[in-house]
Amino acid sequence: MAKKATEPLFVKSKVREYIKGKECNTSSGILDGDTFNGIIMGILDKAINRAKANNRKTVKARDL
Numbered sequence: 001m002a003k004k005a006t007e008p009l010f011v012k013s014k015v016r017e018y019i020k021g022k023e024c025n026t027s028s029g030i031l032d033g034d035t036f037n038g039i040i041m042g043i044l045d046k047a048i049n050r051a052k053a054n055n056r057k058t059v060k061a062r063d064l
Contacts, residue, residue, distance in 0.1 A: 009040045 012031045019026045030036055047063035 006034065006037055006041075008037055009044075010036065 008031075015031060015036075016026045043064065044059075047059050050063040051057070051059045
């Protein structure tokens with residue numbers, strides 16, 4: 001059974017635009033792979049865990 005791709009949690013064109021604004025090029029691998037999405041989900045998971053540890057259901061900027 002093939003692994004189902006996770007929907008990206010970022011806007012590819014905005015990431016490309018940001019990197020280009022820093023005078024660099026974007027490899028297709030950064031946008032098409034699961035690595036970038038995994039990093040974002042890891043950050044969000046840590047924020048969620050912190051909110052829960054503080055008895056909140058609302059994830060706030062300070063949790064990041």
